[in-house]
Amino acid sequence: MNTAALFTIAGMAIVTYLTRVLGYLMLRNRHLNLRARSVMESAPGCVMVSAIAPYMVSTNPAMVIAMLITVGCAIRLSMLPTLLISIASLGILQIVLG
CATH class of the missing domain: 1.20.5 (Single alpha-helices involved in coiled-coils or other helix-helix interfaces)
Known part of the structure; x- marks a missing residue:
């Protein structure tokens, strides 16, 4: 490096x-009001989106499929399960698809 x-x-x-x-x-x-608290609680989601955004324009099929899995999980699950599933799915897809 x-x-x-x-x-x-x-x-x-x-x-x-x-x-x-x-x-x-x-x-x-x-003491934060409800709106400020809501903004503070959504910040981790914004960080996650900024981390996966470059993969949305990738030509690597494993990354594109893993990104779609991540978006699907993010809609239904909380942050930790979504993160774990997205990491695992990308690892498995990279092994399977090369």
């Missing part, structure tokens, strides 16, 4: 961690 990739990954990890910590510190003594 080259140095630029390592620094990029480390930078993304630090920024992700800081957004969590700073958000907690800024909101720890505040």
